Amino acid sequence: MKAISVLGSTGSIGTQTLAIVEEFPERFRVVALTAGRNLDLLIDQIRRHAPELVALADEDVLPELRSRLEALDPSQRPARQPELVGGSEGLCAAAAWPSADLVVTGIVGCAGLLPTLSAIKAGKDLALANKETLIAAGPVVLPALKASGSRLLPADSEHSALFQCLQGTPWADSARLSTGVPTPGLRRIQLTASGGAFRDWPAADLAKATVADATSHPNWSMGRKITVDSATLMNKGLEVIEAHYLFGLGYDSIEIVIHPQSIIHSMVELADSSVLAQLGWPDMRLPILYCLSWPERFETPWRRLDLTEVGQLTFRAPDQQKYPCMGLAYASGRAGGTMPAVLNAANEQAVALFLEERISFLDIPRLIERVCDRHRSDLRSDPSLEDVLAVDTWARQALCEAAGPSGRVELLVG
Numbered sequence: 001m002k003a004i005s006v007l008g009s010t011g012s013i014g015t016q017t018l019a020i021v022e023e024f025p026e027r028f029r030v031v032a033l034t035a036g037r038n039l040d041l042l043i044d045q046i047r048r049h050a051p052e053l054v055a056l057a058d059e060d061v062l063p064e065l066r067s068r069l070e071a072l073d074p075s076q077r078p079a080r081q082p083e084l085v086g087g088s089e090g091l092c093a094a095a096a097w098p099s100a101d102l103v104v105t106g107i108v109g110c111a112g113l114l115p116t117l118s119a120i121k122a123g124k125d126l127a128l129a130n131k132e133t134l135i136a137a138g139p140v141v142l143p144a145l146k147a148s149g150s151r152l153l154p155a156d157s158e159h160s161a162l163f164q165c166l167q168g169t170p171w172a173d174s175a176r177l178s179t180g181v182p183t184p185g186l187r188r189i190q191l192t193a194s195g196g197a198f199r200d201w202p203a204a205d206l207a208k209a210t211v212a213d214a215t216s217h218p219n220w221s222m223g224r225k226i227t228v229d230s231a232t233l234m235n236k237g238l239e240v241i242e243a244h245y246l247f248g249l250g251y252d253s254i255e256i257v258i259h260p261q262s263i264i265h266s267m268v269e270l271a272d273s274s275v276l277a278q279l280g281w282p283d284m285r286l287p288i289l290y291c292l293s294w295p296e297r298f299e300t301p302w303r304r305l306d307l308t309e310v311g312q313l314t315f316r317a318p319d320q321q322k323y324p325c326m327g328l329a330y331a332s333g334r335a336g337g338t339m340p341a342v343l344n345a346a347n348e349q350a351v352a353l354f355l356e357e358r359i360s361f362l363d364i365p366r367l368i369e370r371v372c373d374r375h376r377s378d379l380r381s382d383p384s385l386e387d388v389l390a391v392d393t394w395a396r397q398a399l400c401e402a403a404g405p406s407g408r409v410e411l412l413v414g
Contacts, residue, residue, distance in 0.1 A: 059086025237329020
């Protein structure tokens with residue numbers, strides 16, 4: 001039985017992870033949980049899973065959690081009363097909890113960096129769902145992984161697809177993810193993208209795109225921020241940077257392909273010209289389960305893919321004019337150092353301003369480019385964690401300044 005620590009248990013990744021644990025109670029047990037302020041859901045999770053440790057990001061909420069747990073009817077109390085801790089130190093304690101075999105990193109933004117690094121330093125394997133771990137802090141994380149021997153297992157669908165395709169190749173036995181060296185036998189990566197809300201719009205029409213337009217995904221329902229990132233294709237650009245750190249390929253060997261049906265989740269081309277793809281209905285449970293079960297595969301009752309039902313699979317190259325954020329991501333990745341952290345933070349702030357209707361859709365790439373250009377003279381090629389966190393804060397402020405008076409809103413803090 002594998003012991004799991006779940007960072008961000010009340011978020012999307014966390015709740016799906018715990019649902020999988022409940023589906024396979026003989027395979028997994030939960031030993032630590034972390035959450036924000038959703039105490040109703042957290043208390044239910046504590047009752048169901050009886051973790052050894054619970055950490056709250058906001059330690060001021062700890063007294064309320066403690067009193068509510070004590071007030072539970074005896075029949076509703078967890079099998080064991082967990083140790084309760086709070087703040088950044090508490091999150092790091094949950095990430096490095098001694099009895100945990102695997103840490104699921106579901107905390108969003110730079111707030112997840114310190115706990116993730118704590119898990120790595122403790123030698124824990126990670127199911128990686130926090131993009132900032134590699135996009136913003138790749139130069140910090142790779143040496144830490146090498147020093148500790150921790151393994152990264154990608155929990156997002158595209159990188160999980162790549163990881164799955166490489167099982168059975170010589171790489172699976174000879175190398176780890178995020179070593180900083182090219183994956184043996186891997187020639188090219190193709191990340192598939194739905195194309196987002198504007199995949200069928202002419203580029204000239206984007207000037208009139210509204211928030212409602214950008215948050216209406218043609219394939220599925222997601223959070224507003226990620227849906228806008230899908231519309232700009234920044235989500236895929238960030239995944240390119242993440243793939244670079246995970247698999248060690250140069251940016252010329254990582255491509256984006258528009259695939260409207262979202263059935264192929266990504267592809268790898270090997271040295272002998274073979275192309276391997278991972279297919280399935282869009283379902284985040286599968287990559288999460290694979291992280292938890294790896295290197296095994298478990299039988300599930302989930303919906304099976306029927307290609308005759310799909311009918312056809314189509315592909316096209318992304319329109320560079322329609323998706324300028326894609327080019328910004330490639331340029332930031334090639335610049336390296338602190339530039340990807342600036343790109344990520346500037347994008348988060350720009351999308352927040354757009355969702356508040358303080359800037360236009362086309363202002364998103366314009367403002368991000370302006371902030372990245374400002375950072376070139378201050379770029380740090382071998383940053384520390386403190387450098388990464390500092391440029392994250394700077395980029396958010398710089399984006400608001402670039403937006404002018406209409407964009408001066410409360411800064412997002414990752």
